[in-house]
Structure formats: structure tokens, C-alpha cells
Amino acid sequence: MEEVKGKEVLRIEGLHKRFGALVVLDDVSFDICQGEFICALGPSGCGKTTILRIIAQLAYLDEGRIFIHGNELITDGYLNDLSVVFQEPRLLYWRTVEENVKLALELKRGRVSDRDEAVVSKALSMVGLSDFGDAFPHELSGGMKQRAALARALVTEPSILLMDEPLTGLDLRTREDLQDEILRIWKERDMTAIFVTHDPLEAIYMADRIIVLSDRPTKVKEVLKVSLNRPRNRDDKRIKELEKYIRELFGYKKLE
Amino acid sequence: MFPGPIETVYAFFSILATQDGWYQIGVTCYRVFIGTLFGSCVGALCGILPRYSKMAEYAVRSVVYPLFESIPALCWVLVFVVWFGLSDVTPILAISTAVIPFFIINIWEGVKELDETLIEMAHTCTRNRLRILRKVIMPMLYPYAFSAFKTSFEVAWKVVILGEVFGAACGIGYMLWISYEVYAIEYVFAWTLCCAIIIIVFDYGLFNYIDRRYMRRWKR
Ligand SMILES: Nc1ncnc2c1ncn2[C@@H]1O[C@H](COP(=O)(O)OP(=O)(O)O)[C@@H](O)[C@H]1O
Ligand SMILES: [Mg+2]
Numbered sequence: 185m186e187e188v189k190g191k192e193v194l195r196i197e198g199l200h201k202r203f204g205a206l207v208v209l210d211d212v213s214f215d216i217c218q219g220e221f222i223c224a225l226g227p228s229g230c231g232k233t234t235i236l237r238i239i240a241q242l243a244y245l246d247e248g249r250i251f252i253h254g255n256e257l258i259t260d261g262y263l264n265d266l267s268v269v270f271q272e273p274r275l276l277y278w279r280t281v282e283e284n285v286k287l288a289l290e291l292k293r294g295r296v297s298d299r300d301e302a303v304v305s306k307a308l309s310m311v312g313l314s315d316f317g318d319a320f321p322h323e324l325s326g327g328m329k330q331r332a333a334l335a336r337a338l339v340t341e342p343s344i345l346l347m348d349e350p351l352t353g354l355d356l357r358t359r360e361d362l363q364d365e366i367l368r369i370w371k372e373r374d375m376t377a378i379f380v381t382h383d384p385l386e387a388i389y390m391a392d393r394i395i396v397l398s399d400r401p402t403k404v405k406e407v408l409k410v411s412l413n414r415p416r417n418r419d420d421k422r423i424k425e426l427e428k429y430i431r432e433l434f435g436y437k438k439l440e
Numbered sequence: 441m442f443p444g445p446i447e448t449v450y451a452f453f454s455i456l457a458t459q460d461g462w463y464q465i466g467v468t469c470y471r472v473f474i475g476t477l478f479g480s481c482v483g484a485l486c487g488i489l490p491r492y493s494k495m496a497e498y499a500v501r502s503v504v505y506p507l508f509e510s511i512p513a514l515c516w517v518l519v520f521v522v523w524f525g526l527s528d529v530t531p532i533l534a535i536s537t538a539v540i541p542f543f544i545i546n547i548w549e550g551v552k553e554l555d556e557t558l559i560e561m562a563h564t565c566t567r568n569r570l571r572i573l574r575k576v577i578m579p580m581l582y583p584y585a586f587s588a589f590k591t592s593f594e595v596a597w598k599v600v601i602l603g604e605v606f607g608a609a610c611g612i613g614y615m616l617w618i619s620y621e622v623y624a625i626e627y628v629f630a631w632t633l634c635c636a637i638i639i640i641v642f643d644y645g646l647f648n649y650i651d652r653r654y655m656r657r658w659k660r
Contacts, residue, residue, distance in 0.1 A: 240564055260567070267564065274561040278579050278657045290575055291565035320657070340565070 190218025192254060193344065193376045194239070199248035201234055208234055210401030212248075221370055221377045223387035226397030227434070232380040233271070236346050239378070240268050264292065266344040267337035271352055273329035275321040281332045282308065282317035288336045307339040310369060327358035331365075338369065345370070347379045351386070360418070363390060367414070384430040388423050389416055396433060405433055443626035451630035465634060468604065468612040471528060472596045475535025479592065482536065483543020484585065488577075491551050492569075500544065508540045513599045514606075521607040530607030531600050538599040539592035543585070550584030582658040590647050597639050 194216045201209040208231040216222050226232050237243040239250065241258060252262045267288075275284045285304050289296045308314050311331040321329055330350055337345060347366070351359045367390060370377050381387050387394045394408040408430070412422060443451075455461035486504050490497035516537045520530040554577060562572045604613025612631055619627035 242560055242563060263564075263567070268561070270557070270561060272557060274557050276558060276576065276579070277660060287562075287575060288565050291562055291568070291571050294568070294571060 190220065192216070193218050193220075193252070194378075195251040195254075196235075196239070197249045197251070199235070199238065200246045201231065201238065201243070202246055207401040209245075211403055212397070214395045214404055214407060216376055216378060218376055219374055221367070221379065221390060221392045222395060223391035223393075224378065224380045224395045224397060225384060225387040225430070226382065226402065227399055228382055230397050230400055231402045232382075232397065233348050236268065236348050236378065236380055240266060240346055264340075265342055266346065267340060267342035269330070269333050269337045269345070269347040269350045271349045273321065273326075273333040275329060275332055275336075277321055280318050280320055281313060281324070281335075284321070284332055285335045285339050288339050292340055304339060307335040310338060310372075311335045311365065325358075327354050327362060330354065330362065334366070334369075338373070341373070343375055345375045345377045347377065349380050349382065352382070359386075364415075366390070371414075384427050385423070388426045388430070389418060394430075396430065443629060447626040448629040448633065451624075451626040452633050455627075455630055455634065464610060464612055464615050465638070467610050468600055469638070471531045471603075471608075471611065472535060472593070472600050475532040475600065476539055476589070476592050476596050478532065479536035479539035479596075480543050480585070480589065483540040483588070484547050484581075486540070486544045487547025488551055488581070490548065491554075500548075505541060505544050508537055508544070511537070513538050513602055517599075517603050517606050520603075524607075526607055526609045528608070531603030531611065531613070534603035534607070535596045535599050538595050539588075542591045542595065543588045546584045546588035546591075547581060550581040553584075554580055579658060583655060586651070586655055586658075590643070593642060593647070594639065597635060601635065 192215055195213075196215070197213050199209050199212040200207075212231075212235065214222075224232050224235060234243060238245050241263060249256055250258070252258065275281075276287060279287065282304060285307055286296055286300065289300050289303070305314065305317070308317055311334050313328065313331050313335060316324065316328065316332075321332070324332065334350070350366075351362055354362070363386065366377075366379075369375075379387075379390055388410055391410050394410060396405040396408060397403070398405045408426070410426065412420065416423070455464075486496075486500045490500055513534060517530065517534045520533050524530050524533075558576055558580070559572060562576045566572065600611070601613035601616065604611040605617045608614050612634060616628055616631045619625070619631065
């Protein structure tokens with residue numbers, strides 16, 4: 185059991201966000217500790233993407249505070265330390281997989297050196313795409329595109345990884361493979377991860393803690409600690425029980 | 441008498457046989473190249489700046505674009521002759537003013553079609569807007585720039601002749617005019633043939649080749 189809780193990396197307090205008259209986030213607060221795997225679980229349209237965009241400084245919050253390592257200042261250091269995997273792969277269609285991965289370094293540093301070739305190929309092998317470096321995105325399957333996006337996020341060696349439903353839309357088999365690979369990489373790299381999903385099973389399988397979000401206007405319904413040993417077994421009865429519990433929280437509503 | 445095809449072809453080859461003939465062709469090509477290049481830079485800038493500033497959008501939409509779009513090429517040529525006299529500058533600027541609207545329109549269109557999700561992704565890697573412009577935004581605009589170049593090239597050739605008739609002391613347009621003045625109509629036809637061949641070679645040959653060979657990867 186993961187009883188040793190690391191230091192707090194990120195804390196969000198009283199997040200409010202409106203789009204015009206539409207109140208999306210209505211007081212969302214939670215925290216994330218060093219090395220933790222957090223899942224944000226909520227129905228479609230409840231503002232999960234919006235939360236991640238605010239954390240990654242792609243959107244502004246209307247009210248609320250964000251603390252990074254206990255400090256309210258958003259520094260370039262924090263943003264350099266953070267990578268995002270989006271729901272869509274968002275690969276540049278004119279670049280090969282390898283060039284797409286390299287893009288993250290080019291953007292971050294301005295130029296890349298020969299030494300970075302090794303870093304890029306390490307990232308590619310980490311996601312199992314070593315043989316596809318020269319392929320163009322349109323030649324890849326959905327799962328492989330998302331692997332490439334993951335490699336691009338990892339190549340800058342972030343310590344915080346934000347993932348916005350990266351596996352939604354993939355077939356079950358690919359999904360489960362990638363769930364395991366993401367967990368493996370998260371452990372290996374000792375990252376702090378925030379993983380957004382609308383699938384309770386996925387959240388239970390992956391998370392140390394689940395932030396259960398309500399319908400719009402969104403609040404935190406409950407923070408669920410998942411104290412199952414890793415690696416977890418998908419057929420574990422306790423996973424099924426937790427799923428039932430979560431579905432009851434939502435009144436058995438379909439989450440998609 | 442009206443010259444026939446034989447006289448025209450004979451005149452055409454006698455142009456190609458002299459160093460001066462090639463010089464005149466070279467001068468005109470050089471003006472087309474520089475004029476289009478300069479116009480493309482100004483036009484592309486006017487097409488892309490509105491993305492970054494509301495002021496720029498207003499300026500381009502209501503002043504810059506209408507200015508270049510509405511004034512006929514001949515008027516520009518006459519204005520430039522007054523300002524710069526008979527020199528390279530007159531035909532070059534005449535070309536630039538003529539191609540600028542094509543670049544504004546095409547690049548602006550491309551800017552509207554930009555895939556914002558890719559730009560947002562880039563923003564998670566850097567806050568340096570210039571890098572995002574160079575690595576992500578500009579490549580998305582290449583196909584639009586290419587089609588602007590294609591249209592501009594044809595327009596540039598029409599304008600350069602006009603510019604050289606009125607505003608230059610050498611070049612194909614100037615030679616056309618001189619031939620006409622001395623009533624050497626077979627040379628008028630021969631120089632026209634030169635223009636036509638150059639345009640066909642570039643348009644059907646070079647641009648089609650670039651399009652097939654290199655442009656595919658930049659297209660969605
Ligand atoms: N830029 C925006 N402008 C207007 N409305 C938005 C914008 N982004 C998101 N929304 C709205 O906010 C709500 C939450 O969106 P989102 O965060 O994408 O939800 P989720 O990721 O949970 O499905 C949706 O109703 C969406 O329409
Ligand atoms: Mg979403």
C-alpha cells in the first residue's frame with residue numbers, strides 16, 4: 185500500500201470558471217502530492233479539460249488560487265516541468281513521428297543538438313515506437329498516434345504529466361495496453377500524474393486517488409483513495425465494488 | 441506588311457543568338473523575382489499580423505488591402521516613374537504592389553484555417569511566440585503561400601512588361617516598346633513569344649513540379 189505520501193506538488197483552491205453565462209467550475213479544490221497518480225473523474229462537459237487547461241496555464245481562472253510547491257507564483261520553471269497529453273494526438277501532420285517528438289525540444293530550447301537524437305530515440309522506445317520514427321502520423325493507428333503524443337510529452341523529462349482522456353476513442357485492447365504502459369512509465373520516471381477520464385473503471389485501475397467531479401456547475405463530489413496494491417488485477421472484486429460505489433454516486437447515470 | 445511566323449521565329453532566334461537578348465530576358469526575370477519576393481514579404485506580413493493585433497486587422501482590412509486592391513497597376517507605374525524615374529525600382533515596385541493583395545488574401549485565408557489545437561499544444565512546450573510561429577504556424581501556411589506565389593507569378597509577368605514599357609531603360613518590356621517604335625513588328629512578336637514561353641515553362645513545369653514533389657506533406 186502507498187502509505188508514504190510525498191510532498192505536495194500542486195494545490196488548487198476554490199477554482200471558479202465561467203464561459204459567458206455558463207458556469208462551468210463552481211468551487212473545485214484538490215491537491216496532488218509528489219509521485220502521486222491522480223484521476224479526475226466526471227461526466228462529459230463537466231469541465232475536466234478546463235481544469236487541465238487552467239493548470240497548464242492555457243486558460244485563465246475567474247476565481248481561485250493555484251499553489252505550486254506551496255507557492256502561489258506560476259514560474260517558467262513550473263511550466264517547463266510540465267507536459268500535456270491531449271485527448272487528440274495533436275501531431276504535426278507534416279512531420280514524421282521522430283520529428284514530432286523532437287518538436288517538443290525545439291520549442292522548449294530553440295535548437296536541438298546531436299545529443300538530443302539519443303533522447304528522442306529513448307522516448308520513442310519507451311512508448312514502443314522505435315520502428316516507426318520515420319512514419320507520418322496519417323500512417324499510424326489511433327493507439328500509435330497517442331503513443332507518439334506520449335513520447336513527445338515525455339521527451340522533455342517533465343516531473344508533472346497532465347493527461348486529458350488520452351485513451352478515449354481507442355478500442356478496449358489498445359486502451360488496456362496503454363493504461364499499463366502509462367503506469368509503467370509513470371513509475372519509472374517517478375512523475376506526478378493527473379489523468380482525466382470519464383470511465384470509472386479506468387480511474388480505479390490507474391489512480392492513487394480519484395477526484396470525483398459532479399455535473400455542471402462542477403464541484404468536487406468526493407475524493408476517493410484507491411488503496412489497492414500495484415500491479416492491479418482488472419478482475420479484482422474490489423475494483424468492481426468501487427465501480428458500483430462510484431456509479432451510485434452518480435445515480436447510475438451513464439458518464440459519457 | 442504584317443510579319444508571318446517565319447519572320448517571327450527568325451527574329452526570336454536572332455534574339456537568343458545575341459548576348460544582349462539574354463541580358464534583356466535576365467533583367468526582366470530578375471525584376472520579377474525581386475518584385476515578387478518583396479511583395480510576398482509585405483503581403484504575408486499583412487496577412488499574418490491580424491492574428492496578433494486587432495489594430496493590425498483593422499488597418500489591413502480597411503486601409504492596406506483596399507489600397508493595393510483598387511489602384512490599377514498602370515497608375516502605380518506612372519506614380520513610380522515620377523518618384524524614381526527610369527530605373528529598376530519602378531518595375532520592381534510595380535510588381536510588388538500588384539502581388540501584395542494575393543498574398544494578403546491567401547495568407548489571411550490560411551490564418552483563418554489554422555489548426556488551433558496544434559498551436560495550443562505548442563503553447564504547453566514554450567511561451568516563445570516566435571518559435572511557435574516558425575515551427576508550427578508557418579508550416580501550416582506553406583500551401584497558402586505556394587498558391588499565392590503561383591498566382592503572383594503570372595500577374596508579375598503581366599505587370600513587369602507594363603512597368604518596363606513606361607518605367608525602365610532595359611528589359612523585355614522596354615525591347616517590346618522599342619521594337620514597336622521602330623515598327624519592327626516581327627520583334628514585337630518575338631519578344632511576346634519569349635514571355636509566353638517563360639511563363640509556360642515556369643507555371644506548368646516548375647510550379648507543377650514543386651507542387652507534386654514537395655508540397656504534399658504540408659497539405660492536410
Ligand atoms: N473556450 C470555451 N468557450 C466557451 N465554452 C467553453 C469553452 N471551453 C469549454 N467550454 C464549455 O465548458 C464546458 C466544459 O468543457 P470541458 O472542460 O471541455 O468539459 P469536459 O472536458 O469535462 O468534457 C462545456 O459545456 C463546454 O461547452
Ligand atoms: Mg474534455
